[in-house]
Amino acid sequence: MENSTKIEIRDLNVFAGKTQILRNVNIDIPKNKITVILGPSGCGKTTLLKCLNRLTDLYPELKVTGQIVIDDHNILAAREDIYKLRQQMGLLSQRPYPLPMTIYNNISYALKLRGIKNRREIHKLVMHYLQQANLWDEIRTRLREPASRLSIGQQQRLCLARGLAVNPEIILADEPTSALDPISSQFIEETFVRLKNDYTIVLVTHVLRQAKRIADNVVFMYLGDVIEQGSVQEVFENPKMEKTKLYLGGTFN
Amino acid sequence: MYLLNREQRHAVNYTWMIVSLLMVAFLPFLLFFGLYLKSVLILHDYSLTDLIFSRIWKPSSGKFGFYPFIVGSVWVTLVAMLITAPVCLLTSIYVTQYTKKFFLRIMHPAIDILAGIPSVVYGLWGILVIVPFISRYLGPWMGVKTMGYSILAASFVLSIMIIPFILNILIEVFRSIPMELKEATLSLGATEWQTIKHVLIKKALPGIIAAFGFGLARAFGETMAVLMVVGNVVRLPKSLFDPGYTLPALIANNYGEMLSIPKYDSALMFAALLLLAVSLFFNLVMHFFIVRFNKY
Numbered sequence: 336m337e338n339s340t341k342i343e344i345r346d347l348n349v350f351a352g353k354t355q356i357l358r359n360v361n362i363d364i365p366k367n368k369i370t371v372i373l374g375p376s377g378c379g380k381t382t383l384l385k386c387l388n389r390l391t392d393l394y395p396e397l398k399v400t401g402q403i404v405i406d407d408h409n410i411l412a413a414r415e416d417i418y419k420l421r422q423q424m425g426l427l428s429q430r431p432y433p434l435p436m437t438i439y440n441n442i443s444y445a446l447k448l449r450g451i452k453n454r455r456e457i458h459k460l461v462m463h464y465l466q467q468a469n470l471w472d473e474i475r476t477r478l479r480e481p482a483s484r485l486s487i488g489q490q491q492r493l494c495l496a497r498g499l500a501v502n503p504e505i506i507l508a509d510e511p512t513s514a515l516d517p518i519s520s521q522f523i524e525e526t527f528v529r530l531k532n533d534y535t536i537v538l539v540t541h542v543l544r545q546a547k548r549i550a551d552n553v554v555f556m557y558l559g560d561v562i563e564q565g566s567v568q569e570v571f572e573n574p575k576m577e578k579t580k581l582y583l584g585g586t587f588n
Numbered sequence: 589m590y591l592l593n594r595e596q597r598h599a600v601n602y603t604w605m606i607v608s609l610l611m612v613a614f615l616p617f618l619l620f621f622g623l624y625l626k627s628v629l630i631l632h633d634y635s636l637t638d639l640i641f642s643r644i645w646k647p648s649s650g651k652f653g654f655y656p657f658i659v660g661s662v663w664v665t666l667v668a669m670l671i672t673a674p675v676c677l678l679t680s681i682y683v684t685q686y687t688k689k690f691f692l693r694i695m696h697p698a699i700d701i702l703a704g705i706p707s708v709v710y711g712l713w714g715i716l717v718i719v720p721f722i723s724r725y726l727g728p729w730m731g732v733k734t735m736g737y738s739i740l741a742a743s744f745v746l747s748i749m750i751i752p753f754i755l756n757i758l759i760e761v762f763r764s765i766p767m768e769l770k771e772a773t774l775s776l777g778a779t780e781w782q783t784i785k786h787v788l789i790k791k792a793l794p795g796i797i798a799a800f801g802f803g804l805a806r807a808f809g810e811t812m813a814v815l816m817v818v819g820n821v822v823r824l825p826k827s828l829f830d831p832g833y834t835l836p837a838l839i840a841n842n843y844g845e846m847l848s849i850p851k852y853d854s855a856l857m858f859a860a861l862l863l864l865a866v867s868l869f870f871n872l873v874m875h876f877f878i879v880r881f882n883k884y
Contacts, residue, residue: 422777435884
């Protein structure tokens with residue numbers, strides 16, 4: 336089980352009209368590890384993430400080819416039940432988007448989508464997931480308030496709790512700390528490190544130090560190509576490709 | 589180079605802005621006050637409840653009952669909203685959530701054209717199409733004898749007229765909801781329809797209410813098209829197929845004529861005051877709901 340692969344991405348190409356956003360992407364994402372996808376803005380990191388839970392379906396102008404295999408299923412196949420598929424993954428976006436409901440209902444809505452109806456069970460689980468996201472102690476008395484009243488950092492942790500509440504196996508995070516203050520960012524990072532025993536985490540970021548701090552594996556992307564991938568030691572201490580060296584050295588243009 | 593130095597120019601500009609602001613802010617009050625002054629004569633002789641709830645309108649013998657006009661106006665407006673609101677809501681959801689972007693680009697000019705048609709043209713269309721349709725087909729089919737000029741005809745015409753105003757606002761409201769909120773909901777495993785029903789509509793609720801309130805106010809004040817098809821009979825309408833009369837139509841039809849009748853002029857001013865008051869009331873209710881639902 337040590338190094339088993341959770342997600343295999345094979346020959347993934349994404350086109351938007353005539354421009355190609357992703358070019359022959361091949362990545363293995365190991366189970367119960369934090370895989371960081373690193374790269375400058377506009378290199379296709381977010382698109383890659385959206386392919387994983389098929390949010391690309393929302394954009395009819397995108398054409399996706401290739402294979403993404405999770406647990407022996409090619410999730411890009413048309414037949415796949417995308418609602419089940421999306422529940423296998425919790426999504427954390429750049430800025431928090433709490434649902435227009437109370438704090439409590441933000442979590443219970445996700446639970447109801449999972450099919451849990453028993454009120455007592457919902458109650459218990461709401462508390463459980465808020466604790467997992469490191470938020471419970473701060474908001475335990477404010478559960479019936481609109482979620483929009485929380486600070487941005489708290490909202491982001493609420494979104495994490497909401498993502499966990501669908502009982503996923505994978506967490507997809509798209510620069511989840513880019514809008515947050517350092518303390519909140521640290522909260523999120525700590526939570527990720529704690530969660531990786533139970534979840535496979537894919538984190539998109541352009542913050543090198545964040546990658547260094549929490550990554551197990553690093554994938555470096557540039558303009559739609561995967562330049563280099565490997566363990567964090569390999570990529571950071573001994574990069575093989577010229578572009579990776581330049582990016583890590585901070586002299587990239 | 590300049591007549592004034594920087595500070596003086598700043599002071600002049602600043603003063604102008606304040607003056608313009610005050611002018612805009614006080615205009616409604618001035619209107620209200622002016623209409624009140626003009627209708628003071630009739631308010632002096634009759635009690636307010638008498639004017640509003642009395643059913644007999646015979647200016648020549650000094651009887652001014654506005655009840656039929658108020659009822660007529662309210663019926664026409666509400667039925668028009670009942671027809672338009674669901675159509676606009678569903679259209680705006682479909683156009684913003686299900687179709688490709690180029691479809692919106694076609695829709696927008698089409699809606700704007702609808703908004704630009706003069707109301708007298710709508711009235712004419714009502715007389716030539718809606719009125720005969722009601723008297724020849726809809727009425728007999730429902731087992732009602734009607735001449736076509738009716739509350740229902742006015743509501744039909746109105747409901748078409750206010751579509752562009754409501755629809756344009758609704759489309760903007762739904763478009764302003766960030767795509768990421770939709771993505772967040774979908775990523776929880778919600779279906780497209782669950783997303784719309786539980787999240788998008790809730791997020792859009794203040795905007796939806798504002799759009800409907802705006803449409804309501806427009807419908808209530810619409811004069812020309814309504815007066816051409818509503819029948820202009822001073823009577824309490826018993827059904828939608830009966831003719832009626834509305835407040836704006838009353839003013840438009842009669843102001844400038846028969847002003848030799850005592851207090852008639854003042855009575856029409858009171859009608860205008862009523863119209864303004866009801867519009868204001870709609871506005872207040874609307875704002876109450878917008879604030880109420882804006883907390884998310």
